Amino acid sequence: MKLLFIYPRRGSEKRTFVQSFRSIFLHKVIFAPGLTYNVLAALTPKDYSIRIINEEYQKLDFDEECDCVGITATTPIVNRAYAIADLFKERGKKVIIGGCHASAIPDEAKQHADSVVIGNAEDTWPMLLKDMEKDALKPFYRQKGLIDPEHMPTPDRKYMKGSFFSDGVQTSWGCSTGCYYCAITNSTFGKHHVHRDIPSIIQELRAIPQKFLRIYDPSLTSNPKYTKELFRNMIGLHKKFLCNGNIHVLGQDEELLSLASEAGCLQWSVGLESISQNNLDSIGKRTNKVNDYASAIQKIHDHGMWVKGNFMFGFDYDYPDVFKKTRETIQSIEVDLPCFYIVTPLPGTPLFSEFKQQGRILTKDWSLYDFGHVVYQPKNIPADVLFEKTYEIYDELYSPFNKIKRSLGGVKTDILSFAGTAIESLYY
Numbered sequence: 001m002k003l004l005f006i007y008p009r010r011g012s013e014k015r016t017f018v019q020s021f022r023s024i025f026l027h028k029v030i031f032a033p034g035l036t037y038n039v040l041a042a043l044t045p046k047d048y049s050i051r052i053i054n055e056e057y058q059k060l061d062f063d064e065e066c067d068c069v070g071i072t073a074t075t076p077i078v079n080r081a082y083a084i085a086d087l088f089k090e091r092g093k094k095v096i097i098g099g100c101h102a103s104a105i106p107d108e109a110k111q112h113a114d115s116v117v118i119g120n121a122e123d124t125w126p127m128l129l130k131d132m133e134k135d136a137l138k139p140f141y142r143q144k145g146l147i148d149p150e151h152m153p154t155p156d157r158k159y160m161k162g163s164f165f166s167d168g169v170q171t172s173w174g175c176s177t178g179c180y181y182c183a184i185t186n187s188t189f190g191k192h193h194v195h196r197d198i199p200s201i202i203q204e205l206r207a208i209p210q211k212f213l214r215i216y217d218p219s220l221t222s223n224p225k226y227t228k229e230l231f232r233n234m235i236g237l238h239k240k241f242l243c244n245g246n247i248h249v250l251g252q253d254e255e256l257l258s259l260a261s262e263a264g265c266l267q268w269s270v271g272l273e274s275i276s277q278n279n280l281d282s283i284g285k286r287t288n289k290v291n292d293y294a295s296a297i298q299k300i301h302d303h304g305m306w307v308k309g310n311f312m313f314g315f316d317y318d319y320p321d322v323f324k325k326t327r328e329t330i331q332s333i334e335v336d337l338p339c340f341y342i343v344t345p346l347p348g349t350p351l352f353s354e355f356k357q358q359g360r361i362l363t364k365d366w367s368l369y370d371f372g373h374v375v376y377q378p379k380n381i382p383a384d385v386l387f388e389k390t391y392e393i394y395d396e397l398y399s400p401f402n403k404i405k406r407s408l409g410g411v412k413t414d415i416l417s418f419a420g421t422a423i424e425s426l427y428y
């Protein structure tokens, strides 16, 4: 049995030489592709043959010999995933689609696939393979309960390794914060935090040759006790890593910050989202207190780590002056790498249901649900202003001068920090 797993690329249009070069460079050299298929490979019997294609830098051959094609996709790339699925189905191949978009709208995904995997596949994948061998695939394979830590395998990197510069690990799943716009917490069992056992993670980390890592967990602050133990075990591995966490927890827990720094953490990515407390309260992010942002960021800096602060524009309490106010706040609270997105109601989230009920969804072209387009009717900012000003603030804060200044800031720590921050800064 031969399986072909595909990471679809962003967009279907023909790329220019420069776009292709940029994509190959970013995905082959800088960013690791994620671990979805490495985990599925680990759950697949050894007598199967597996090939993983990352369409960002590898060409797809629709006539490639295989028994089954597996495709995972988030919402902005799902149109490309469907196009690929249709072409393989036309050639008589079995197609399986999974990922957070297919899990949110399985009936839509089913129109392009023989089977749809809903939720995490750790428990359903072995069953799906047995059904496929009997030529008796079911239309849907739904996650029935929390993933059993026993069923969380170490990803098999034989078929796809990380990039030249970095790789990634995932130690836990789920986040209980419950933000209304978040695809993770609103997915099947997404509000429950489950984690792997620490010895298996350390073993995995030891086997990864790259020094630079991304920890993919949606939030490493969901269970600080577990994370502290993980960090204690990571000290001495000589890795440098980026990870995600909650600003409120980080601001309250100096022991966590100290252990993170000792374990090799370079940067916390935190969802600051908005400088309006009304916005934060109305989107289910009540953990965040705007008044505490400055002191929490100061504490992270004191432990020698950077803050990547993620903001969204277009919430219902945002007015046209939000861009100027946010820029001023970012400078005063010293966010190192600010990132800006346009509010995006992903399918399956309470935000999508709310906007749909209010008749505010402007399009269902999923390719525009990339946090860089306006796909709903904002309340207090004209849609075109929201779009233009979001890009304008990027241009201002990432001017060539600011990029160089930011990159040089990484020199303060060590060469890997410099390389990491320079790359991120240049990328934005």
Ligand code: SF4
Pocket: 175, 176, 177, 178, 179, 182, 183, 184, 185, 218, 219, 246, 271
């Ligand atoms: S804190 Fe982050 S991961 Fe958790 S629900 Fe909110 S957006 Fe999702």
